[in-house]
Each structure stands twice: as structure tokens, then as C-alpha cells.
Amino acid sequence: MLRMRKSQLDFSRNLVCVREPKWPRDPRAIRGVQMSRRVADVMRECVSMSDGELVFPLYPDRNLSKSCIIRGFNSACDRARVRGVTIHKLRHTFGTRLGALVYSTQEIADLMGHSDIKMARIYVHAPRDRQRSAVEAVWMKRAQVIELGKAR
Numbered sequence: 001m002l003r004m005r006k007s008q009l010d011f012s013r014n015l016v017c018v019r020e021p022k023w024p025r026d027p028r029a030i031r032g033v034q035m036s037r038r039v040a041d042v043m044r045e046c047v048s049m050s051d052g053e054l055v056f057p058l059y060p061d062r063n064l065s066k067s068c069i070i071r072g073f074n075s076a077c078d079r080a081r082v083r084g085v086t087i088h089k090l091r092h093t094f095g096t097r098l099g100a101l102v103y104s105t106q107e108i109a110d111l112m113g114h115s116d117i118k119m120a121r122i123y124v125h126a127p128r129d130r131q132r133s134a135v136e137a138v139w140m141k142r143a144q145v146i147e148l149g150k151a152r
Contacts, residue, residue: 002066004055006047014040018113028113095123100130 008017015032035043046055070087077085091112098108109120 002056002069005053006050006055007053009043009047009055011040011044016043021113025115026113033113034111092123092125095120096125096127099124100127 003019004016005019008019009015010017010032013032014035014037016035017030017032018026018028021029043055050057073087077083095108095112098111099105103111105117105120105124108124109115109117112120112123114120
């Protein structure tokens with residue numbers, strides 16, 4: 001993302017193709033990563049403000065550095081009084097929210113660029129209220145079975 005080029009963006013399908021991925025056979029390099037409409041709108045705005053091929057130029061011949069982005073993220077967290085959040089933890093948030101919306105582990109793995117669903121499971125954490133709800137749902141089902149048994 002730090003060296004993202006305009007040619008990596010496909011606004012007709014709302015996709016970003018990953019250039020130079022960590023893994024040689026990363027499907028995100030070929031199939032791309034889906035962008036939400038809101039992200040696509042922001043990216044269009046960034047592209048329109050950039051003169052060169054880079055989407056996020058810092059200086060005419062340089063792109064954003066990793067440390068610059070991390071400092072900016074940490075500064076925003078400090079101003080918002082949010083503690084203990086890192087950029088990587090946002091991947092866990094994304095995976096957890098997809099899980100809470102009842103997307104399958106395979107869909108989550110595909111969206112996160114994992115070739116194995118075991119890796120995607122690391123990023124999905126069941127929220128306490130969903131765990132509580134699941135336990136209550138089982139109890140309610142049991143109560144219905146008991147009531148049916150009494151009726152006979």
C-alpha cells in the first residue's frame with residue numbers, strides 16, 4: 001500500500017490489486033482485494049489529488065514511509081484517547097466483524113488473503129455477547145424440547 005500505484009486500482013469493480021505481495025502466489029495480486037464503496041470514493045479522491053503514478057505521494061519523487069504511517073496512526077489514536085490499538089490489530093477487528101456478520105471462514109480467509117482457513121480462524125474472535133446469545137439459544141431450544149415432552 002505504501003507504494004500503491006494508480007494502475008493497481010480498478011474502480012469499475014472496486015478492486016485493489018496487491019503489487020509485490022509477501023508470498024509469490026498470493027491470490028490478491030491477481031484477483032485483487034475488494035474495496036467498499038466508501039473506500040473507493042476516498043481512493044478516487046486521493047487519485048484525483050495526485051499528479052504522478054503514486055496514489056499517496058509524500059514528495060514528488062518519494063512515497064510514504066512505513067514509519068510515517070505508523071506515527072500518524074499512533075498520533076490519531078492518542079488524540080482519540082484510544083489505547084492498545086495497532087494497525088495489525090485492525091486485521092483482527094476486520095476478521096471478527098466478518099465472523100459476527102456470519103460470513104463463512106472460507107469467505108473470511110479469501111477476503112483476508114489467507115490460503116488456509118486455519119489462518120483466518122486466528123483473526124476471528126467471538127464477541128462475548130454472541131457467546132452469551134449462543135448459550136441462551138441452546139437453553140431455549142432445550143426448554144422447548146422439555147415442554148414438548150410434558151405435552152405427551
